[in-house]
Amino acid sequence: MIIELTNEFKEAIPVLNCLENHGYQAYFVGGSVRDAILRRPIHDVDITTDALPNEMKRIFKTADNYAGEKHGTDLVFLNGKKYEVTTFRIDGKYLDNRHPKNVSFTKNLKEDLSRRDFTINAFAMNQEGKLFDYFSGLNDLKKKIIRTVGDAKQRFSEDALRILRAFRFSSQLDFKIEEETLRASQMIKENLNDIATERIFVEFSKLLAGKNPQRSLRQMYDLGIVDFLPGHELITDQSDLFRNYIGIQSSSHAINWTRFIFFSNLRESSLTKYLGSWKMSNQLKKQIFKSINLLEKDKPSKLDLFDAGLEISIALSAIKRDDRNNLLSDYENLAIHDLSELDINGIDLKNIGIPVGPIYGKIIEDLKEKVILGKINNNKQRLLKEAKDDYINMGTIKK
Ligand code: ATP
Ligand code: MG
Numbered sequence: 001m002i003i004e005l006t007n008e009f010k011e012a013i014p015v016l017n018c019l020e021n022h023g024y025q026a027y028f029v030g031g032s033v034r035d036a037i038l039r040r041p042i043h044d045v046d047i048t049t050d051a052l053p054n055e056m057k058r059i060f061k062t063a064d065n066y067a068g069e070k071h072g073t074d075l076v077f078l079n080g081k082k083y084e085v086t087t088f089r090i091d092g093k094y095l096d097n098r099h100p101k102n103v104s105f106t107k108n109l110k111e112d113l114s115r116r117d118f119t120i121n122a123f124a125m126n127q128e129g130k131l132f133d134y135f136s137g138l139n140d141l142k143k144k145i146i147r148t149v150g151d152a153k154q155r156f157s158e159d160a161l162r163i164l165r166a167f168r169f170s171s172q173l174d175f176k177i178e179e180e181t182l183r184a185s186q187m188i189k190e191n192l193n194d195i196a197t198e199r200i201f202v203e204f205s206k207l208l209a210g211k212n213p214q215r216s217l218r219q220m221y222d223l224g225i226v227d228f229l230p231g232h233e234l235i236t237d238q239s240d241l242f243r244n245y246i247g248i249q250s251s252s253h254a255i256n257w258t259r260f261i262f263f264s265n266l267r268e269s270s271l272t273k274y275l276g277s278w279k280m281s282n283q284l285k286k287q288i289f290k291s292i293n294l295l296e297k298d299k300p301s302k303l304d305l306f307d308a309g310l311e312i313s314i315a316l317s318a319i320k321r322d323d324r325n326n327l328l329s330d331y332e333n334l335a336i337h338d339l340s341e342l343d344i345n346g347i348d349l350k351n352i353g354i355p356v357g358p359i360y361g362k363i364i365e366d367l368k369e370k371v372i373l374g375k376i377n378n379n380k381q382r383l384l385k386e387a388k389d390d391y392i393n394m395g396t397i398k399k
Contacts, residue, residue: 003129008042015047015076015083016127022059024051025109027124034120037141047085048124050107056085088112094158097191110134117162118169119147144175152184160191164203167220171210185225192228197279208256214245231277237265247318254287255315261288262295262319295320302372305331335371335378342368344383352384354391363390
């Protein structure tokens with residue numbers, strides 16, 4: 001089968017050419033090939049080759065495209081884009097349910113593809129768009145099925161993260177997990193205890209961002225796989241997760257996690273504990289807290305809505321089943337939606353003789369609040385007058 005190459009692949013052809021010109025094999029591989037067949041947007045175009053890492057280094061260093069190495073994968077720069085180029089490899093025996101003891105290189109493409117997790121992730125494609133599908137991935141794509149390459153139990157025993165990846169791809173693509181793969185996920189689930197929270201976070205976040213998180217969550221509950229997610233014991237009321245879980249698909253982590261947490265009925269101290277058990281950024285935690293608090297309010301204030309912004313207001317409105325779209329229309333009716341809409345700025349403050357300093361931020365904040373709360377109009381003359389008063393007041397209060 002020949003796949004029509006999109007621009008993302010065409011732009012990377014010189015990397016394949018470079019390797020082929022030195023006598024090596026080189027292919028596009030993994031998720032990008034799957035997404036090309038599905039006509040989904042392509043993000044990372046990954047490349048696989050039989051050139052050994054030091055041979056690659058030599059080739060790309062000479063061409064001045066070498067951008068370093070990360071976990072045995074070479075990074076190649078081309079026209080401002082970075083490509084991961086990995087040598088064909090066979091994973092050795094797995095020691096601890098997550099790390100192969102050793103990795104050996106091979107000259108055989110099929111061997112490299114056989115160590116990949118699912119049939120739909122085990123495609124390779126050459127620069128003419130010719131597809132290499134040794135494990136019936138195409139068939140599974142057509143049937144919308146997630147199936148491990150080889151024996152599911154063994155593949156999950158080698159690396160338990162694959163269990164979560166199965167549910168992640170199932171949600172992301174709205175595919176079903178094949179029976180044997182599903183059964184094995186239940187049998188091997190305890191090995192998830194050995195997987196680093198950071199890796200679980202990446203997969204679970206992608207699951208929440210997918211087309212069908214409901215089904216994956218439901219199945220993970222039924223099979224007891226959720227018990228191995230960080231902080232899961234804190235979720236004591238799952239009824240809403242299955243009855244009411246709705247909302248628009250979003251690429252924002254904050255929105256997707258807020259939705260999951262809202263329907264998991266996690267609030268206040270259990271929410272703090274729950275978020276503490278995941279390794280996520282403090283910024284994300286703060287965003288989730290803010291959004292949950294907003295959802296808890298019967299009527300969020302105008303300042304709350306301004307703070308949340310449009311995207312969050314739309315998402316929260318959907319989560320709340322806010323049919324009349326009150327939250328959203330309240331947001332739209334705000335006098336301003338962004339500080340840039342305020343009819344005054346730092347230059348205006350300077351022009352009326354206020355010395356530049358931290359006081360600018362305080363004055364602007366005060367004017368913003370007054371405009372949003374409808375205390376004054378968003379009109380330059382009015383704002384200038386208010387700014388002068390603020391300056392005098394703040395100046396006198398200052399010790
Ligand atoms: P995404 O669109 O989310 O990037 P992807 O399929 O590219 O999806 P990655 O996590 O980026 O997924 O991994 C790239 C490829 O590496 C996969 O398609 C798969 O072939 C292989 N792979 C990744 N993780 C594993 C794993 N734990 N076990 C086996 N193969 C894996
Ligand atoms: Mg990828």
